[in-house]
Amino acid sequence: MTYDLYYWPSVPGRGEYVRLVLEAAGADYRDVARLDASEGGGIEAMFAFIEGKRGALLPFAPPFLVAGEIVLSQAPVIAAFLGERHGLAPEGxxxxxxxxxxxxxxxxxxxxxxxxxxxxxxxxxxxxxxxxxxxxxxxxxxxxxxxxxxxxxxxxxxxxxxxxxxxxxxxxxxxxxxxxxxxxxxxxxxxxxxxxxxxxxxxxxxxxxxxxxERIAIYLASDRRLAFNEDGIFRNYPELDGE
Amino acid sequence: MTYDLYYWPSVPGRGEYVRLVLEAAGADYRDVARLDASEGGGIEAMFAFIEGKRGALLPFAPPFLVAGEIVLSQAPVIAAFLGERHGLAPEGxxxxxxxxxxxxxxxxxxxxxxxxxxxxxxxxxxxxxxxxxxxxxxxxxxxxxxxxxxxxxxxxxxxxxxxxxxxxxxxxxxxxxxxxxxxxxxxxxxxxxxxxxxxxxxxxxxxxxxxxxERIAIYLASDRRLAFNEDGIFRNYPELDGE
CATH class of the missing domain: 1.20.1050.10 (Glutathione S-transferase Yfyf (Class Pi); Chain A, domain 2)
Known part of the structure; x- marks a missing residue:
């Protein structure tokens, strides 16, 4: 199965908490909002779900994951779902x-x-x-x-x-x-x-x-890994830092 | 099985999101921090878990639920666990x-x-x-x-x-x-x-x-239901309200 991940294309943000699980699992996935519109991608494809044009399971906000009938939002909930499916969860x-x-x-x-x-x-x-x-x-x-x-x-x-x-x-x-x-x-x-x-x-x-x-090292060196920047959750504002 | 719920005894707070599921399920539970120390209750019993005196599964903060070997924190995670166990979750x-x-x-x-x-x-x-x-x-x-x-x-x-x-x-x-x-x-x-x-x-x-x-109506009329107050999450500060 190919998973479709939807998240803002220019920041790691909360999407990265899902992306890392997909990468560590070696799962087949599309990072939809980073694809071209000609491939069914772009942020318009993301907003179609949020605006209710793609069914009743409305995500409140990105990130969300689509897998068949599943439309799942909330990074920790998605990460748990994927981890438990793909051997990246504990036993018991x-x-x-x-x-x-x-x-x-x-x-x-x-x-x-x-x-x-x-x-x-x-x-x-x-x-x-x-x-x-x-x-x-x-x-x-x-x-x-x-x-x-x-x-x-x-x-x-x-x-x-x-x-x-x-x-x-x-x-x-x-x-x-x-x-x-x-x-x-x-x-x-x-x-x-x-x-x-x-x-x-x-x-x-x-x-x-x-x-x-192994898989994370390859991923971190790839261009799929987005750099932190000042549009994201973690921002380097030196005036907010200190010992 | 008797569930043990641990939460601050004087506010509904995040504990109420768990308590409502326990009540709606008709589950047998103890609200431990609201019990007397002579019954094994009080907030000292709660801190024993947080401080690692009761095992390796350390909650970051209340609320948490203890059920046999399970020590589970985070209100939405606990609510899902209980809901899925007790017929208070959807199907499919x-x-x-x-x-x-x-x-x-x-x-x-x-x-x-x-x-x-x-x-x-x-x-x-x-x-x-x-x-x-x-x-x-x-x-x-x-x-x-x-x-x-x-x-x-x-x-x-x-x-x-x-x-x-x-x-x-x-x-x-x-x-x-x-x-x-x-x-x-x-x-x-x-x-x-x-x-x-x-x-x-x-x-x-x-x-x-x-x-x-049925069960919620009975619960809301009982003294188990705590009133909102200005030590909790939801506080009635008129200066913060407005149309």
Missing amino acids: EADVLFARAIAATTADFVAEAHDTHHPVGVSLYYGDQKAEAARRAEDFRSGRMPKFLGWYEALLAANPAGHSWLVGDRMTYADLGLFQTVEGLRYAFPRRMRSLSESIPLVEALCKRVASS | EADVLFARAIAATTADFVAEAHDTHHPVGVSLYYGDQKAEAARRAEDFRSGRMPKFLGWYEALLAANPAGHSWLVGDRMTYADLGLFQTVEGLRYAFPRRMRSLSESIPLVEALCKRVASS
Whole structure:
């Protein structure tokens, strides 16, 4: 089966949390909004779903995945669906469920990272909320980043199957999500990530393990991998960073 | 099986999204943090899980549910797990998955409602971020509330199984989540909800249907149902409301 992924074509954003699972699974997929309109692609094809022209299962927002009758939105929900289908999930009911909770928590962390540059509203430009952004970013760097990253570190330290992966003894979509989030934080908050680095050795090792896994290494070197930029969730605004 | 729900004892908050599913399912459960310490309850029992004293599956935050070996956090993930176990989920893979995406989207909506009074950071008091809150609330009322509520209305209008429920032909945890969110918004933003009311007739009807369903009606009249208050997600701060 060929999966159709729909996401904004110019930013990694939340789409990347799905794309990494598709890539790690070696799944056959089309990145529809990045295709030409002549191939049925483009953002018009994406909006057709959101506007109800393609059926009753309306996504609230990208990313969403189409697979036969399935139209599935919400990055952590899609990642879990794909991971469980393609051997990128843990085994056993308790661990399968726990991985879903990890991915949902990562999505919360990502939303908070986004809100450092948009604390007042997504409908406004960053330039219209710089003062509020500075306050929110300070709180994020001092409180939220150590809390979330410390939680992943604690999960790795406590995992009875070893300290390589967040849950169970193999790479799952939960690990891929942590990898992408750490990459994004390194881009957006390089100074803060350097000062936190020593406190999260197991997280750092996990990220290296993900980046060097066979399919992900090939993917990261390909032109399918989009660079972070200042239209996305993780933005390099030096005034929001600090130790 | 008796489920153990762990959540802050004095606010409905995100715990209510789990509690409603347990109540609608007629499930046997303990609301642990609201029990006395002599019964193994209290918030110390909750923190024991978060601090790693009860095993490797560490919740990031309440609510979480314990069921045998399962320790599951994240309200939309728990609600889906319970709903799918207890006949409060739709049938068919595409609809089962779609309900999960609805619940995850509702969780995002709830987080945005929370951030109207805490746009700068959860570690600060509302009184320390009132100016930012006023801006964020304005954006939420004018942009986000109609967008989210309009999406639920569109789902109900498009549902091929009828306009009673968000997905499929019976009440699911996705409907329970929408009900609770609308209740919270009516508490926090009564003026805005009145001005939006005419544009969401199917949502309004769904909420009445949920409230009058047998088990939920009994629950809402019981002392197990906690009232909204100004320590929770949905807070009645009149200065943040408006038409």
